[in-house]
Amino acid sequence: MRKLISLVVLVLVGTTHNQLAAQELYVFSDPASNVPAKSLSLKYNGKFMMENRPSSKVLLSRHMAEASIGLNKKLMFRPVFTFSNMYGRGDMRWESAGIYVKYRFLSSDAIHRHFRAAAYIKGLYSANSLRYEELTGDGDQSVVQAGLIFTQLVNKLAVSTTIGWTEVINQERWLKYDGPRLFGYRSLNYSLSSGYLLFPRTYKSYEQTNFNFYLELIGSNAIDRKAYFVDLAPAMQLIVNSNTKINLGYRFQLSGNSFRMASAAPSFSFSVERTFFNTFRK
Amino acid sequence: MKKILSSVVILLFITAVSNAQIKKATLQASGLTCAMCAKSVYTNLTSLSFVESVDTDLNASAFEIKFKEGQHVDPEALRKKVEDAGFSVSQLHLEFDAKNHKLEHDTHLKVGNSYYHFVNVKSKEYNGPITLHVIDKDYLTAKDHKKVVGGSNLDCYKPGNTTKCVMPNHEVHELNIFHVTIK
Numbered sequence: 477m478r479k480l481i482s483l484v485v486l487v488l489v490g491t492t493h494n495q496l497a498a499q500e501l502y503v504f505s506d507p508a509s510n511v512p513a514k515s516l517s518l519k520y521n522g523k524f525m526m527e528n529r530p531s532s533k534v535l536l537s538r539h540m541a542e543a544s545i546g547l548n549k550k551l552m553f554r555p556v557f558t559f560s561n562m563y564g565r566g567d568m569r570w571e572s573a574g575i576y577v578k579y580r581f582l583s584s585d586a587i588h589r590h591f592r593a594a595a596y597i598k599g600l601y602s603a604n605s606l607r608y609e610e611l612t613g614d615g616d617q618s619v620v621q622a623g624l625i626f627t628q629l630v631n632k633l634a635v636s637t638t639i640g641w642t643e644v645i646n647q648e649r650w651l652k653y654d655g656p657r658l659f660g661y662r663s664l665n666y667s668l669s670s671g672y673l674l675f676p677r678t679y680k681s682y683e684q685t686n687f688n689f690y691l692e693l694i695g696s697n698a699i700d701r702k703a704y705f706v707d708l709a710p711a712m713q714l715i716v717n718s719n720t721k722i723n724l725g726y727r728f729q730l731s732g733n734s735f736r737m738a739s740a741a742p743s744f745s746f747s748v749e750r751t752f753f754n755t756f757r758k
Numbered sequence: 759m760k761k762i763l764s765s766v767v768i769l770l771f772i773t774a775v776s777n778a779q780i781k782k783a784t785l786q787a788s789g790l791t792c793a794m795c796a797k798s799v800y801t802n803l804t805s806l807s808f809v810e811s812v813d814t815d816l817n818a819s820a821f822e823i824k825f826k827e828g829q830h831v832d833p834e835a836l837r838k839k840v841e842d843a844g845f846s847v848s849q850l851h852l853e854f855d856a857k858n859h860k861l862e863h864d865t866h867l868k869v870g871n872s873y874y875h876f877v878n879v880k881s882k883e884y885n886g887p888i889t890l891h892v893i894d895k896d897y898l899t900a901k902d903h904k905k906v907v908g909g910s911n912l913d914c915y916k917p918g919n920t921t922k923c924v925m926p927n928h929e930v931h932e933l934n935i936f937h938v939t940i941k
Contacts, residue, residue: 499792512798513842549842585789585846586899588819629791673792679816682797718797751794753801 499671499688500627500634503711503723503747507636507669508592508627510552510580514756517544521723521747523614527738536562536738538571538615545756553577556600558615562737563604572615574600578625590629597622602646609703609735610696611642611663616737618646623665638667642696658735660701668693671713686715694727698734705732705740723747778859780831780852780869780890786820787840788848788899795845802839808832820849830870833892833936841896848899850892852938856884861940873935877906880940890938897936906939 500507511517521540526533538560546552554576561568575598582593598613598621606617613621623640644661675687690713695706711725728742787799796816803812803821808829813822825831837847859867862881867874874890892898893906 501792501794509844512802512844515798549844583789583846584900585848586901587786587788587848588791590789590845629789679793681816682793682800682814684793686793715792715794718794721794751798753798754805757805 499673499686499690499713500629500636500669501688501713501715501721502636502669502671502692503690503713503725503745504692504694504709504727505636505638505667505669506578506596506625507634508580508582508594508625509590510550510578510594511544511546511751512753513546513549515546515751515753516755517749517751518542519544519747519749521745523743523745525738525741525743527741534566536560537568538562540614550580551577560615562616563607569603571604572600572602572618574598574613574615576613588629590627592625592627594625594627595623596625596640606644606646606648606659608737609659609698609701610705610737611644611660611665611698613642617644619644621665634671636667636669638665638669640665660698660703662699663696664699665694665696667695682718686713686718688713688715690725693730696734703732703734705734705736706730707732711745719751719753721747721749721751723749778855778857778869779825779828780854781825782853783823783825783831783833783836784820784849784851784853785823785836785840785847786818786849787843787845788819789845790819795843798843799840799845802843803836806835806839808835830872832870832872833897834934837896846899847897848902850897852890852892854888854890856886856888859884866935871934875935875937877937877939884940888940891941893937893939 500509519542523538525536527536538558540556540558542554542556544552544554556574556576558571559568560571576596578594578596580592580594584591600613600619602615602618604616608616611617611619613619620643621640623638625636625638627634627636642663642665649661669690669692671688671690673686673688676684690711692709693706694709697704707727708730709725709727711723714722716722725745726742729740732740790796793816796814796819799821800812800814803809803823808826808831810824810826833850836850840847860883861867861876861879863876863878865876877893895903
């Protein structure tokens with residue numbers, strides 16, 4: 477397993493000599509770069525996975541709506557709402573609301589390259605009751621998350637890494653209960669992401685459709701118990717008219733022992749994001 | 759004391775006032791490779807009131823900017839727009855139509871509401887189109903900026919020190935002086 481992970485890491489970072497143009501508009505994680513100041517980006521993201529129940533197969537889905545707003549060149553915030561049928565009795569319902577704030581504290585630009593570092597914090601209220609060992613900021617639990625992101629663009633290849641802390645703040649965490657728990661409340665999340673521009677090889681206009689390929693390694697280690705997982709997530713992205721992204725992603729577990737949704741079944745994701753430049757300027 | 763000294767030195771500079779205009783500029787942005795990123799720079803630049811049109815060379819992340827007739831061109835505003843998009847200016851060349859302009863090292867030229875301070879230029883009378891290379895900090899990559907620093911010891915026109923440049927006799931706005939060279 478360890479060999480496989482190092483291989484993936486090698487593929488992710490070892491291609492810096494490749495002359496392919498790269499992107500950092502990752503599908504499963506955020507880069508250290510922000511949305512442009514005074515601009516608005518609206519995103520729908522759907523996550524789908526199949527749960528095998530003894531009597532039937534159930535399609536679990538989560539629908540997220542996000543609005544990213546650039547306050548200035550360094551600071552952005554993003555309200556997020558989710559709906560899902562993943563908890564409760566299988567009916568689609570409002571699930572969570574939260575806010576993500578990212579501050580870019582370091583930016584070093586050169587021709588066709590940059591290094592950026594950002595800090596983020598996310599607070600999310602979820603209506604779900606605690607069920608799984610996997611802790612996320614996607615709506616599964618009420619959480620506070622904070623972390624750091626480092627993104628490097630070298631020779632037209634973008635590699636990004638995130639390391640973050642997740643703390644569950646559901647009320648039931650503090651209810652008196654002496655029995656065994658199936659889940660923890662604290663985890664360390666990390667990701668390593670990489671992206672390539674496959675088309676066009678040479679830019680001609682803003683109207684040209686761009687085609688990107690992404691490969692992301694996403695992992696989590698519980699801090700208050702022995703549980704971990706490492707996922708691999710390849711994704712494709714079309715950028716239409718230089719303002720609309722269409723993403724298609726697949727995420728599966730490489731390794732892990734965490735108690736996760738749908739027995740750690742793979743998931744598909746589909747998202748559409750439209751950026752409105754200069755929305756909030758006089 | 760240092761400040762007073764530099765102010766006195768500045769007073770000695772000959773400031774020519776020019777009616778000529780900066781008609782266009784070439785701006786290269788750094789820190790980006792994607793068309794969507796360039797689009798945000800493009801949109802920001804076109805939102806400026808003195809900008810007539812912007813042509814993009816996506817592969818070079820370069821923007822050719824044409825300015826409106828009779829409008830004051832503010833290089834600072836151009837830079838801010840690029841930075842708001844999330845990137846940096848790595849090169850700014852301003853096209854200036856010289857009409858018998860006598861320029862030499864350490865002279866000032868007023869164009870519109872901006873002062874241009876010439877650094878390391880050949881002393882002569884200039885005629886016809888000349889390209890002014892802005893050499894202040896944040897108008898070049900860090901590497902290129904290092905190369906041009908050291909040409910002078912005077913605080914005022916040490917590139918990157920635009921805010922400290924005050925000319926007591928003129929109503930010069932802070933940040934309104936740009937250090938340029940001609941290549």
